[in-house]
Amino acid sequence: DGGITQSPKYLFRKEGQNVTLSCEQNLNHDAMYWYRQDPGQGLRLIYYSQIVNDFQKGDIAEGYSVSREKKESFPLTVTSAQKNPTAFYLCASSTALQGGTYGYTFGSGTRLTVV
Amino acid sequence: GEDVEQSLFLSVREGDSSVINCTYTDSSSTYLYWYKQEPGAGLQLLTYIFSNMDMKQDQRLTVLLNKKDKHLSLRIADTQTGDSAIYFCAGRGLTGGGNKLTFGTGTQLKVEL
Numbered sequence: 001d002g003g004i005t006q007s008p009k010y011l012f013r014k015e016g017q018n019v020t021l022s023c024e025q026n027l028n029h030d031a032m033y034w035y036r037q038d039p040g041q042g043l044r045l046i047y048y049s050q051i052v053n054d055f056q057k058g059d060i061a062e063g064y065s066v067s068r069e070k071k072e073s074f075p076l077t078v079t080s081a082q083k084n085p086t087a088f089y090l091c092a093s094s095t096a097l098q099g100g101t102y103g104y105t106f107g108s109g110t111r112l113t114v115v
Numbered sequence: 116g117e118d119v120e121q122s123l124f125l126s127v128r129e130g131d132s133s134v135i136n137c138t139y140t141d142s143s144s145t146y147l148y149w150y151k152q153e154p155g156a157g158l159q160l161l162t163y164i165f166s167n168m169d170m171k172q173d174q175r176l177t178v179l180l181n182k183k184d185k186h187l188s189l190r191i192a193d194t195q196t197g198d199s200a201i202y203f204c205a206g207r208g209l210t211g212g213g214n215k216l217t218f219g220t221g222t223q224l225k226v227e228l
Contacts, residue, residue, distance in 0.1 A: 006157075033215075040123060042203065042220035090157055103148045103205070104216060106157035 002027045006091050006107035012115050013078065013085060021076045021110045023091035030095060032074035033104065036060060037088040046089075049074055078112065086114050119206055119219035126225045133191040135222045137204035142185060144206040148216065149178065149189045152201040161189070161202075191224075199226045 004025040013019045023032065031050045035043040045058030049068040063082025068074055074093075078085045088111050092104035118140045127133045139147070145166050150158040164171045164178045164187075171178045177190040187204055201223050205216040 035218075040220070043218040045215075048215060092158075103146070103150075103160050103163060103207075104158070106150075106159070108157045109155070111155070 004091060004093050004105050004107040006089075006110050008110060009108070011110055011112045013112060014115060016080045018077055018079050019112065021078070021089055021091075021112070023074045023076065023107060024072055025074075025093045025105070026072060027093055027105060028071070029093035029105070030071070031093060032068070033092045033094075034058075034064075034066065034074070034076045035090040035092065037090060037109075043090065046076065085112055087112060119204060119217050121202075121204060121219040121222045123220065124223050124225070126227060127194050128227050129194060129196060131194055133189075133194045133198065133224055133226075135189045135191075135202050135204075135224065137187040137189075137219050139185050139187065139204075139206045139217075139219075141206060141217075142182070146207045147178075147180065147187050148205045148207075149176075150203040150205060150218075152203065152221070154200075158203060194224075194226050196226045196228070199224055 007022045033048040034046040037043055044060050046064050047055055047058055047066040049055035052071050055066050055068050063079055065077045088109050090109050091107040094104045120138050148163045149161045151161050152158045162173050162176050164180050175192045179188045201221040203218050203221045205218045207216050
């Protein structure tokens, strides 16, 4: 079955550490996205990529980095520069068609906690 | 860019209808979506409506779109305890490039017995 997989489900980070969240899709989608979710604040866009080897900053990119070396993969690194990283992180993918009905397909999320 | 607003909470009794409301600012929005998020999970697409439609019905779900007022609603008939979740509306406009959606803040629906 096609889908989008995030791992790990739970992640703990010590102060000053970088951690990388994995996102893999086998839907042959061109575009991929990373969101951060905090209670009562909805979804905030961190980074997105519409094609391999290209990505753009979203609304809250500071303290995060991404890469898009393969169509299937869009890992997110939470760096030590991100001062408040505890949150639920969601990865999504979509076709890059301008027309059509396509929304996003979401992964099941990674909960990151600073310890 | 687009702004999308929702009320934060809604509480209904089991068997009643639920109506979740959403307002958006970008009049060029082509598609509008409703997603459901259960605790600790990702978002699941429930339904969508194209901007040239006023209404779309899919089993217990009815979506109403008022383009003049930029208002979108999701009605859930015969609400069940399994409908308890956070519901997000999202819009895709012609600005911003690509297929990027703008999400509302989400409405927490609580279904009481």
